[in-house]
Amino acid sequence: MKILHLGNVASVGYNLARGLRDKGHDVDLFDWNTTKIISREDAEWIIHPKRNLLDASDFLALKIGKYDIIHLHTLLSDYCTLQSLKYILRAGTPIKFVHAHSSIYSGTKQMSPRIKSSIIRFGAKAMFYSTPNILENIERFPQRKTYLPNPVIISNREIKEVYEKRVLIFTEMYKFKGLEKWIPIIKKLPDILFDIIDRGQDRDFFKQILPYNVNYIRQVSHSKIHDLLSKYPLVLGQRNNVMSVSELESMSLGIPTLFDWNSNKFYNNNLPMPSELNEKIILNKLGDFDFGVLQKEWVMKNHSINVVVDKLLAEYERA
Numbered sequence: 001m002k003i004l005h006l007g008n009v010a011s012v013g014y015n016l017a018r019g020l021r022d023k024g025h026d027v028d029l030f031d032w033n034t035t036k037i038i039s040r041e042d043a044e045w046i047i048h049p050k051r052n053l054l055d056a057s058d059f060l061a062l063k064i065g066k067y068d069i070i071h072l073h074t075l076l077s078d079y080c081t082l083q084s085l086k087y088i089l090r091a092g093t094p095i096k097f098v099h100a101h102s103s104i105y106s107g108t109k110q111m112s113p114r115i116k117s118s119i120i121r122f123g124a125k126a127m128f129y130s131t132p133n134i135l136e137n138i139e140r141f142p143q144r145k146t147y148l149p150n151p152v153i154i155s156n157r158e159i160k161e162v163y164e165k166r167v168l169i170f171t172e173m174y175k176f177k178g179l180e181k182w183i184p185i186i187k188k189l190p191d192i193l194f195d196i197i198d199r200g201q202d203r204d205f206f207k208q209i210l211p212y213n214v215n216y217i218r219q220v221s222h223s224k225i226h227d228l229l230s231k232y233p234l235v236l237g238q239r240n241n242v243m244s245v246s247e248l249e250s251m252s253l254g255i256p257t258l259f260d261w262n263s264n265k266f267y268n269n270n271l272p273m274p275s276e277l278n279e280k281i282i283l284n285k286l287g288d289f290d291f292g293v294l295q296k297e298w299v300m301k302n303h304s305i306n307v308v309v310d311k312l313l314a315e316y317e318r319a
Helices: 009-022 056-066 078-090 113-122 132-138 179-187 203-209 222-229 245-252 279-285 289-303 305-318
Strands: 002-006 026-030 069-072 095-100 126-129 144-147 166-169 193-197 214-217
Touching: 002 009, 009 026, 009 245, 009 305, 095 132, 095 305, 126 132, 126 305, 132 144, 144 305, 179 203, 222 245, 245 289, 289 305
Parallel strands: 002 026, 002 069, 069 095, 095 126, 126 144, 166 193, 193 214
Antiparallel strands: none
């Protein structure tokens, strides 16, 4: 079975393709953007438009017909979706899956009629979605819908030395991520330094309202994320009831991680997470690595690449 993953949102396409290949499947990844985390040993199966003599459109038109399954990511991107579907149609009739990423808050409330009609017309067999709250965006599509947890690499790194009284806010500065909900709590903890990555569309807005005990740090490459995270005794995530890959990366290391969460119904076991987030909870969970271990165990059971890829293969076989 020859499989092509189109798109690489938050490295999900890469992780799924890598996991499928580890299980012996013949898989390629077509990455619309040149992703810096890709290592050299992956070069044979990762296709970049700029690396080929043919541009993206020509590649898709001429080569995509050799695949048995097409797995299209970036469903909420009009350009990528329409371009991909256009050339998938031209290439013949492989079995097609579409995959919705992101959050309902980061895109429009309703997906455009163009995308809806394109998906129906090009006959996707099923739809995956990896953010629970995006389901209401795709409910009106006729295809079978399956929640596919974001896959994450489980690290064996041992956390040895961490900062004292220093917390990482592991989210970029966008209003839709609910960052402002942390501000009243941060103000009540003046003796703790809160680091945040100096990046995001709304960074100028937040720099005007974030308290003085917030420190701005440089973004690091994905290959150095674990090095960054492992320095902190506590990580704060989004406040919009979304669990992104960022929170998963943190929990996969066993670092206590706090964020808004109301999606236990999508899982067989509940994520260890306080029902209320306040300054007392932050002080209580700061350096509580027993709590971090519980979160890591939950991630292993529900989001490890092996678990997610097995679920993905079951859906492929249903088609």
